[in-house]
Amino acid sequence: MIAExxxxxxxxxxxxxxxxxxxxxxxxxxxxxxxxxPGCIVKPKTMADIEAIVKLANETLTPLVPVSSxxxxxxxxxxxxxxxxxxxxxxxxxxxIRVDRTNRVAMFEPGVTFDELIPAVAREGLRLNMPLxxxxxxxVTGSLLEREPVVMPKYHWDIGDPLACVEVIFGTGDMFRTGxxxxxxxxxxxxxxxxxxxxAAGPSAFSLYRIIQGAQGTMGIVTWASARCELIPGLExxxxxxxxxxxxxxxxxxxxxxxxxxxECFVLNNANLAAIIAKRWPGDYRELKDALPPWILxxxxxxxxxxxEERVSGQIVDMTEIAQRVGLEPVQxxxxxxxxxxxxxxxxxxxxxxWKLRHKGACHDIFFLTIYDNLPGLVxxxxxxxxxxxxxTSEMGIYLQPxxxxxxxxxxxxxxxxxxxxxxxxxxxxxxxxVITSLMAKGAFFSRPYGTSTGSIINRDAATxxxxxKVKSVLDPSNIMNPGKLCF
Amino acid sequence: MAxxxxxxxxxxxxxxSICKFVPLEKLKEKQHxxxxxSIARYNYHTYSGxxxxxxxxxxxxxxxxxxEKLLEVVYNCQMCGACDISCKYAMDMEVLEPINExxxxxxxxxxxxxxxxxxxxxxxxxxxxIAGSKARRGEWAAGLEVKDIxxxxxxxxxxAGCRVCYDKDxxxxxxxAVKLLKVAGIDIGIAGESETCxxxxxxxxGYEVDFLNQAKKNMEMIKKSGAEILVTGCADCYYAFxxxxxxxxxxxxxxxxxxxxYLARLIEExxxxxxxxxxxxxxxxxxxxxxxxxxxxxxxxxxxVPGHIRIFxxxxxxRRGTYGVYEPPRDVLKSIPGLKLIEMDRIKxxxxxxxxxxxxKETNPEFAGWTARERIDEAESTGAEAIVTACxxxxxxxxxxxxxxxxxxxxxxxxELLAKxxxxxxx
Numbered sequence: 001m002i003a004e005x006x007x008x009x010x011x012x013x014x015x016x017x018x019x020x021x022x023x024x025x026x027x028x029x030x031x032x033x034x035x036x037x038p039g040c041i042v043k044p045k046t047m048a049d050i051e052a053i054v055k056l057a058n059e060t061l062t063p064l065v066p067v068s069s070x071x072x073x074x075x076x077x078x079x080x081x082x083x084x085x086x087x088x089x090x091x092x093x094x095x096x097i098r099v100d101r102t103n104r105v106a107m108f109e110p111g112v113t114f115d116e117l118i119p120a121v122a123r124e125g126l127r128l129n130m131p132l133x134x135x136x137x138x139x140v141t142g143s144l145l146e147r148e149p150v151v152m153p154k155y156h157w158d159i160g161d162p163l164a165c166v167e168v169i170f171g172t173g174d175m176f177r178t179g180x181x182x183x184x185x186x187x188x189x190x191x192x193x194x195x196x197x198x199x200a201a202g203p204s205a206f207s208l209y210r211i212i213q214g215a216q217g218t219m220g221i222v223t224w225a226s227a228r229c230e231l232i233p234g235l236e237x238x239x240x241x242x243x244x245x246x247x248x249x250x251x252x253x254x255x256x257x258x259x260x261x262x263x264e265c266f267v268l269n270n271a272n273l274a275a276i277i278a279k280r281w282p283g284d285y286r287e288l289k290d291a292l293p294p295w296i297l298x299x300x301x302x303x304x305x306x307x308x309e310e311r312v313s314g315q316i317v318d319m320t321e322i323a324q325r326v327g328l329e330p331v332q333x334x335x336x337x338x339x340x341x342x343x344x345x346x347x348x349x350x351x352x353x354x355w356k357l358r359h360k361g362a363c364h365d366i367f368f369l370t371i372y373d374n375l376p377g378l379v380x381x382x383x384x385x386x387x388x389x390x391x392x393t394s395e396m397g398i399y400l401q402p403x404x405x406x407x408x409x410x411x412x413x414x415x416x417x418x419x420x421x422x423x424x425x426x427x428x429x430x431x432x433x434x435v436i437t438s439l440m441a442k443g444a445f446f447s448r449p450y451g452t453s454t455g456s457i458i459n460r461d462a463a464t465x466x467x468x469x470k471v472k473s474v475l476d477p478s479n480i481m482n483p484g485k486l487c488f
Numbered sequence: 489m490a491x492x493x494x495x496x497x498x499x500x501x502x503x504x505s506i507c508k509f510v511p512l513e514k515l516k517e518k519q520h521x522x523x524x525x526s527i528a529r530y531n532y533h534t535y536s537g538x539x540x541x542x543x544x545x546x547x548x549x550x551x552x553x554x555x556e557k558l559l560e561v562v563y564n565c566q567m568c569g570a571c572d573i574s575c576k577y578a579m580d581m582e583v584l585e586p587i588n589e590x591x592x593x594x595x596x597x598x599x600x601x602x603x604x605x606x607x608x609x610x611x612x613x614x615x616x617x618i619a620g621s622k623a624r625r626g627e628w629a630a631g632l633e634v635k636d637i638x639x640x641x642x643x644x645x646x647x648a649g650c651r652v653c654y655d656k657d658x659x660x661x662x663x664x665a666v667k668l669l670k671v672a673g674i675d676i677g678i679a680g681e682s683e684t685c686x687x688x689x690x691x692x693x694g695y696e697v698d699f700l701n702q703a704k705k706n707m708e709m710i711k712k713s714g715a716e717i718l719v720t721g722c723a724d725c726y727y728a729f730x731x732x733x734x735x736x737x738x739x740x741x742x743x744x745x746x747x748x749x750y751l752a753r754l755i756e757e758x759x760x761x762x763x764x765x766x767x768x769x770x771x772x773x774x775x776x777x778x779x780x781x782x783x784x785x786x787x788x789x790x791x792x793v794p795g796h797i798r799i800f801x802x803x804x805x806x807r808r809g810t811y812g813v814y815e816p817p818r819d820v821l822k823s824i825p826g827l828k829l830i831e832m833d834r835i836k837x838x839x840x841x842x843x844x845x846x847x848x849k850e851t852n853p854e855f856a857g858w859t860a861r862e863r864i865d866e867a868e869s870t871g872a873e874a875i876v877t878a879c880x881x882x883x884x885x886x887x888x889x890x891x892x893x894x895x896x897x898x899x900x901x902x903x904e905l906l907a908k909x910x911x912x913x914x915x
Binding site for chain 2: 254321324325326327373
């Protein structure tokens, strides 16, 4: 346990919090992981503060749990695995270090939220490749490190995109910069020489960002990240396509991305689209949901600085031809839902309350990667398991996000439930644990295992676990970084 | 149109060979990757859609002489259109149309197969493609008490088709179809002894003039009857009446429905209520002429825009199989209590042909049987007890193949199963 005076020497006493209510708040989240109370919450302001905290934790073998987003948390990764841990709350590190229009890249500290970064990059004519309506206090760095899927597969070249470089303090206390930021020279020297910290790979063949992404803070603490940005279009024409046939919708998605016609592109079921769009609850939600087709494809055609109108009108012709070929009809509105309204929503974080909480107050997500062909079967499997356990399938949200140029797809089931209803919560918990094995058998790859299901996912691959432990022993030999998570 | 009119289509072929297979994006199982029976059986490029494109150009350039081998390649094709639809997954070019034009050119130039000539002779003299048949055409409807549209007015005409009329094993399907329509209260009539061949297969065999003669005769009789809707249980006839007659501007306002489309409509409207359990596990075979080739004909008149890229003014829409009849037969099957439908790997646009089409049953029965066996194996691999289809040609070919090679698989028509599920009185 770290003595308070030693911590106070690093961050000052005002940035250490041991209030019972706050500790309670950090001891649990909306997932089903067990509650464990931390020892204290510390709020560093600089990289040097973090470096000193990690060194001190190594001396005292105190667990550190890095947290960069504000509440509510959903995945159990910010709940300590061991009692007495120190929560390293990075939400106060809000500096936007640099926005580089020429190289289309932004660099920022972990406490910066989407609401803060969007206007900063927009001033330079740039925008972020966003996850779908992240919660308002979600840290951009946190989202990037968690590999949350982004809504523009056209600009998603690698599973790690749009994360570029990071500066990280490993569990050893060593500072390291990944990708192009690794050097030579300081950041300032790199900038002077025209460097932009945009290339994620490196240094050399050593792409450490792949170890840090998805590690849930078990390898180190990131002190800044840089992200690829895209140009703000001059003209946008969004469309919706509704259908009861998922395979036909996926066929359309395949062509739209293969021909690089669209920017934002994702598929929602009626429950999720209604949850995003509904304004008055619960009346609007029910009405909208009942009026919508089972599956809705959303996509956006955009033009930029040069010949924007010509580009958009030409691409609309091509898109319409594909739709005719596939047997679908693109429209600008389905019932009360307009494509431009959804586009506006998808380019911002969620309003309050978070869209996944509006229906019933809580939500548990089950997400995985797969290929298009597997999706209809996975949906059937999920529905079968839900029916068997008594969860109403009509209440389930589904979000399908093509990623990496449409080569694969993020599939997500959103189980909305009332946290005050014990039997409903228990059903969702049981379903979320039970269905993982069936989904894996049908081709779901759980690349981001969180919470109580982690063991059943990660232990299927003993060789990877052994390799991860070896890497962990190098980067965090004392196992002070978020112990109890993943396989550590 | 003539073969020359498809020169630029044929020249578009880049030998990618996708015409031989289910497109990669749609492939479910390596074992069932072939979509074209001809290339799968004979394994030489010329037998494929792409190979036939090269052959067509060579014929236009007079670089190929008519000989036995050329005719063997030309007529060893079921005209199932699988190559055309696979090609059009990513390309904008016609494949089946030039293949058909090659046959038409062969007939025009007097190079055909004797067995086909005898089939066409039967068409010319008896009005049917079933050569040497002794049975009377309208005998199948004995005892049905259905209107004769040559004497009485009816809103709907049921066209049974040659294969049904001259194959006693198929009579029950046609009888069931008429009975179901009557149960639903449809004002239906048949042409009985006056019904003649639709001519569709004659066209696909290359006998364009005979097809047109047949089509004109049929439309004259239908117009005279005052019928507004033509319903048929035969996929070949459906394709002829709906697509080919329209292609040659002969269809007019006649609404053409396959029996499964009509039955699905009647079930949805509540006019037919399948209530009896039919406990059977089935897989459904999409007939080529109902599925991928059954989508409406698209009339287009225009010309290619000169330049390196092949584009048209006005833009040309291609028939890609998307709007074929895939769901109605499945909807009918799904409406039957107790019936479980399992899908094969190659379905809908990419369904494997039964093997009977394009004159193959007459010219090369061994190839027709081989193709059917491939499909039966695929159906068996699903664990289904029966293969269900919606075309007498497919049924007959499957039954023949099963009889020859043995298999526990049963063969049904969608109509037969629905009839089992409908109690007397329609519910």
